[in-house]
Amino acid sequence: MNVKKAAYQMRHLIIKNSPTILTGLAVGGLVTTTVLAVKATPKALDILERNKHFGRQIDDFTNLEIIFII
Numbered sequence: 001m002n003v004k005k006a007a008y009q010m011r012h013l014i015i016k017n018s019p020t021i022l023t024g025l026a027v028g029g030l031v032t033t034t035v036l037a038v039k040a041t042p043k044a045l046d047i048l049e050r051n052k053h054f055g056r057q058i059d060d061f062t063n064l065e066i067i068f069i070i
Contacts, residue, residue: 014021044066051061 048061048066
C-alpha cells in the first residue's frame, strides 16, 4: 500500500466518523471543565472566606475581582 492510498483511506475514515469524533471531543471537554471547576471551588471559597475577616462580604466583590483573586 502506498502513502497516497493510505492518506486517502485515512481521510475517508475521518470524514465518515467525524460526528463520533466531535462528540468524543465534546464529552472530553465537558469532563475536563467539570474536573477543573471542582478543583478550583474549594480554593475560591477559602479565599472569599478569608476576605470576610477583613470586612468584605462576597457581595462586595465584582466578578472581575473574584476571577483575579483566584
